[in-house]
Amino acid sequence: MSIAARRGIGVALAVVLVVGIGVAVVWGRNSGEAKPGDLVTVQGIIGSEKKPFFDDPEVAAVLARHGYVVKVRTAGSRQIATSADLSGVDFVFPSSAPAGERIKEVTGRSTSYAPFYSPMAVATFEPIVGLLEAAGIARQDANGQWLFDVGKYLEAVASGTRWNDLPGAATAYNTSRSLLLSSTDIRTSNSAAMYLSIVSYVASGNNIVTTAEQRDAIIDQMSALFLQQGFSASSSEEPFDDYLSQGVGSKPLVMVYEAQFLGQKMDAATSGAITDDMVLMYPTPTVLSKHTLVPLTDAGDEVGRLLAEDPQLQALAAQHGFRTSDTAVFASTLRDHGLDVPPLPVDIVEPPAFESLEVMITAITARYNTAVAPAKPASEPSSPTP
Amino acid sequence: MSPSTVPRAARAVAMMTIVALAALVGCTSSSDNGSQAGSLRILAGSEVKDMVSLLEEASKATGVDVELSYTGSIQGAELVASGGAAGKYDAIWFPNNRYLSLLPGADSQTGESVKIMSSPVVLGLAPIVAARLGWDKQAPTWAQIADAAAAGQFTYGMTNPAASNSGFGALVSVATALSGTGSALTVDDIAPVVPELQKFASAQKLTAGSSGWLADQFVDTPGIDGIVNYESVLLGLKEAGTPLTIVTPSDGVMISDYPLTLLAGADEEHKQAFDALTTWLTGPAIQKRIVEQVHRRPAVAGVDTGTQFGDAVLFETPFPNTIDVANTLVMTYLEAVRSPSQEVFVLDISGSMEGERIEALRQALANLAGADTSTLGGFTKFRSGERVTMLPFSNTPGEETVFDIPAQSEGFDYGQITAYVDNLDTDGGTAVYDTLEKAYGIAKQQRAERPNTYVSVVLMTDGENNRGQSFEEFSAKWAKLDAAGIPTFVILFGDANVEEMAQLAQLTGGQTFDAIGGDLAQAFQDIRGYQ
Numbered sequence: 001m002s003i004a005a006r007r008g009i010g011v012a013l014a015v016v017l018v019v020g021i022g023v024a025v026v027w028g029r030n031s032g033e034a035k036p037g038d039l040v041t042v043q044g045i046i047g048s049e050k051k052p053f054f055d056d057p058e059v060a061a062v063l064a065r066h067g068y069v070v071k072v073r074t075a076g077s078r079q080i081a082t083s084a085d086l087s088g089v090d091f092v093f094p095s096s097a098p099a100g101e102r103i104k105e106v107t108g109r110s111t112s113y114a115p116f117y118s119p120m121a122v123a124t125f126e127p128i129v130g131l132l133e134a135a136g137i138a139r140q141d142a143n144g145q146w147l148f149d150v151g152k153y154l155e156a157v158a159s160g161t162r163w164n165d166l167p168g169a170a171t172a173y174n175t176s177r178s179l180l181l182s183s184t185d186i187r188t189s190n191s192a193a194m195y196l197s198i199v200s201y202v203a204s205g206n207n208i209v210t211t212a213e214q215r216d217a218i219i220d221q222m223s224a225l226f227l228q229q230g231f232s233a234s235s236s237e238e239p240f241d242d243y244l245s246q247g248v249g250s251k252p253l254v255m256v257y258e259a260q261f262l263g264q265k266m267d268a269a270t271s272g273a274i275t276d277d278m279v280l281m282y283p284t285p286t287v288l289s290k291h292t293l294v295p296l297t298d299a300g301d302e303v304g305r306l307l308a309e310d311p312q313l314q315a316l317a318a319q320h321g322f323r324t325s326d327t328a329v330f331a332s333t334l335r336d337h338g339l340d341v342p343p344l345p346v347d348i349v350e351p352p353a354f355e356s357l358e359v360m361i362t363a364i365t366a367r368y369n370t371a372v373a374p375a376k377p378a379s380e381p382s383s384p385t386p
Numbered sequence: 387m388s389p390s391t392v393p394r395a396a397r398a399v400a401m402m403t404i405v406a407l408a409a410l411v412g413c414t415s416s417s418d419n420g421s422q423a424g425s426l427r428i429l430a431g432s433e434v435k436d437m438v439s440l441l442e443e444a445s446k447a448t449g450v451d452v453e454l455s456y457t458g459s460i461q462g463a464e465l466v467a468s469g470g471a472a473g474k475y476d477a478i479w480f481p482n483n484r485y486l487s488l489l490p491g492a493d494s495q496t497g498e499s500v501k502i503m504s505s506p507v508v509l510g511l512a513p514i515v516a517a518r519l520g521w522d523k524q525a526p527t528w529a530q531i532a533d534a535a536a537a538g539q540f541t542y543g544m545t546n547p548a549a550s551n552s553g554f555g556a557l558v559s560v561a562t563a564l565s566g567t568g569s570a571l572t573v574d575d576i577a578p579v580v581p582e583l584q585k586f587a588s589a590q591k592l593t594a595g596s597s598g599w600l601a602d603q604f605v606d607t608p609g610i611d612g613i614v615n616y617e618s619v620l621l622g623l624k625e626a627g628t629p630l631t632i633v634t635p636s637d638g639v640m641i642s643d644y645p646l647t648l649l650a651g652a653d654e655e656h657k658q659a660f661d662a663l664t665t666w667l668t669g670p671a672i673q674k675r676i677v678e679q680v681h682r683r684p685a686v687a688g689v690d691t692g693t694q695f696g697d698a699v700l701f702e703t704p705f706p707n708t709i710d711v712a713n714t715l716v717m718t719y720l721e722a723v724r725s726p727s728q729e730v731f732v733l734d735i736s737g738s739m740e741g742e743r744i745e746a747l748r749q750a751l752a753n754l755a756g757a758d759t760s761t762l763g764g765f766t767k768f769r770s771g772e773r774v775t776m777l778p779f780s781n782t783p784g785e786e787t788v789f790d791i792p793a794q795s796e797g798f799d800y801g802q803i804t805a806y807v808d809n810l811d812t813d814g815g816t817a818v819y820d821t822l823e824k825a826y827g828i829a830k831q832q833r834a835e836r837p838n839t840y841v842s843v844v845l846m847t848d849g850e851n852n853r854g855q856s857f858e859e860f861s862a863k864w865a866k867l868d869a870a871g872i873p874t875f876v877i878l879f880g881d882a883n884v885e886e887m888a889q890l891a892q893l894t895g896g897q898t899f900d901a902i903g904g905d906l907a908q909a910f911q912d913i914r915g916y917q
Binding site for chain 2: 160162174175176177178188227229230231232241242244245246247249251273274275368
């Protein structure tokens with residue numbers, strides 16, 4: 001199954017497996033091999049970037065051997081944490097530790113599993129890397145890994161830099177568009193919140209934002225990073241797919257999960273999608289997206305345990321580009337696919353606490369709304385007319 | 387499939403009535419082996435009509451029954467966001483979902499979405515003109531295009547941004563580029579770019595409510611140098627023998643990505659049908675055929691695209707992030723940028739119009755005079771600088787009444803239009819062609835008075851011509867009327883002679899609009915996209 005081409009424009013709990021959720025009947029859980037027909041259906045709400053993993057027939061086969069059919073629907077991690085209807089749901093699986101913590105608080109659960117994680121990264125192209133290097137925004141470390149200097153980037157954005165202001169742009173990337181990183185929609189998507197975690201840290205003088213004073217000081221700057229992008233997608237798959245299929249003219253710089261890039265490289269069905277001129281850079285600093293499964297039922301708990309402990313599931317997660325809790329599994333999987341194993345970035349910071357991030361996102365959301373002129377008179381449906 | 391190979395009458399604008407739906411179902415085809423893998427009712431934009439044959443194949447290959455119904459992009463978006471599409475359709479397929487995504491409620495109405503292909507909105511120019519301007523060698527910016535337009539160095543056609551996605555996309559690109567911010571357009575950016583937008587618009591000589599119809603008009607109208615349209619449409623024109631140089635403005639174009647999108651209410655069976663269909667359409671072999679047959683760029687990486695798309699980098703224009711930016715831009719364009727229009731409404735008030743029919747006509751025209759307060763109603767309202775002429779008829783042509791809307795429409799009393807139509811009385815027979823001849827006399831005079839406007843005739847009749855000259859007689863004297871460039875848009879209503887009306891539309895370079903199912907107001911709104 002291709003990693004490309006799956007996404008939802010409505011983060012809304014849109015995928016409609018909800019019907020009949022109440023019938024997630026536990027027929028009796030046998031340990032060991034399950035007989036066909038004995039499978040326990042488990043319902044989960046997950047961040048969209050993990051959908052290709054759950055859609056993978058091999059993943060389904062391993063889970064079935066343990067007696068489970070896992071049905072998932074996707075939602076933004078913020079939505080999972082704040083507004084999703086959790087009735088009939090066996091587990092939730094947002095893409096960040098803060099969202100996981102929040103759900104534990106709300107549901108009164110004490111356990112959670114963190115089967116895999118992924119650093120945030122910037123997907124780009126050779127010519128762009130060259131321009132950014134000349135401008136001091138990108139550099140290569142001793143291992144040959146490309147690093148994206150977030151502080152220098154924020155300075156460039158603050159001074160209104162256009163691509164064609166950069167030395168060498170006339171031949172490499174000649175457009176008067178603003179130098180700006182593409183993310184998902186901050187109002188709905190976790191990867192954008194991860195991006196905000198990074199830039200807010202740097203903008204606050206390398207401090208995790210905790211106070212209202214810190215937030216007030218940077219909110220204009222943070223808002224501009226999102227508002228200037230214009231329309232942005234609500235699922236992290238979409239900008240990455242645009243990056244892959246439309247290329248440098250559409251998405252010269254896009255915030256992604258490292259797993260999206262690595263998983264795409266390993267996906268046999270789409271091998272060739274990552275071309276030689278595509279480059280993954282690691283922001284300095286970056287944050288880790290710790291995919292956190294919070295079980296709401298015993299069956300959900302068992303699925304969480306399996307994802308974290310079952311060697312086959314761990315290997316499959318690594319095949320989708322996720323860094324597994326056992327780092328050796330991740331490394332050997334990449335090597336098996338002929339890939340170099342990217343070292344874990346050294347410059348990693350913690351995201352702000354859920355509430356703190358939430359307050360910033362709410363403030364940025366308000367900027368979207370104030371960008372709107374006074375409301376027009378209530379409109380009625382345009383058609384049909386009697 | 388080239389747009390110009392399809393008979394015009396077959397491409398009447400679809401409307402969202404039951405009848406139109408049934409008539410225009412593009413590809414309801416059961417699988418040959420009789421086994422069913424579910425069905426999918428798709429509400430689509432007319433831009434995907436050229437995908438019908440591939441969909442038929444998809445239907446056979448996957449066993450999924452596909453049913454397409456067409457509607458305009460703004461109507462479609464509003465219907466979906468308001469929840470009106472749920473239950474009637476399982477999925478939507480428009481050139482893009484961006485406008486829809488900006489509408490409140492859209493998120494909760496839409497689910498999984500798979501991009502099938504893409505195409506940018508670009509400028510196609512006659513090769514000799516492109517070479518003269520040097521744009522075949524060096525891609526111009528939108529500002530350079532606007533300057534050349536103002537200097538009279540080329541002319542072009544473009545669809546109406548209020549009615550068609552390609553025109554809207556071009557407008558967003560040009561306004562964003564002219565604003566010079568390098569970032570997404572904001573409401574405050576719009577007013578300052580009006581003078582530059584006017585320069586760009588000054589060279590526009592053709593308008594249309596749909597990209598396909600615009601392409602036909604471009605081919606049929608001598609003396610127009612270029613056309614703003616999807617790259618796919620331009621490549622189709624080239625394939626059909628119209629030489630064009632494709633010019634991709636260097637500071638940004640809008641790219642449509644054709645997301646096939648499941649509606650939130652779809653059940654498991656429809657979801658499976660959706661999965662089967664999208665998996666088939668995004669497979670490498672089919673993607674390659676999409677590239678070759680309908681000239682769209684592939685949605686998945688690794689597909690060999692040959693040379694037709696060239697190798698220039700497509701810089702994508704950022705799309706506005708609020709609905710207010712989008713709507714303000716369109717309203718500003720309609721009111722302050724584009725050339726005004728003049729039109730003669732030829733209105734049948736014969737005896738058969740009595741009752742519901744005349745009431746429907748009154749409502750339809752009242753909507754255009756401001757009674758429809760929806761976004762689309764705002765876009766289709768008679769605008770500043772427009773001259774609207776009403777010419778009723780029954781046994782003989784009636785007297786014309788002219789409503790001249792001033793350049794600043796604020797002080798204009800739209801109530802006089804409503805009052806006028808409220809006072810129309812029905813009686814007598816149907817003298818279609820005598821009245822049409824009179825209408826053309828008026829239209830030609832108005833064109834002479836205001837040469838820089840779009841002039842058209844709208845014919846609304848509910849029955850066959852039974853007074854005065856026949857269609858054959860009218861047709862025979864058409865050339866002598868010297869009215870080329872003034873199309874007649876015909877509304878099929880009641881017991882209209884569909885065949886003859888289609889011939890009339892063809893003769894005059896117009897188009898038919900189907901209201902036989904009853905939605906007269908919709909037909910009038912659709913025609914506004916062409917005026």
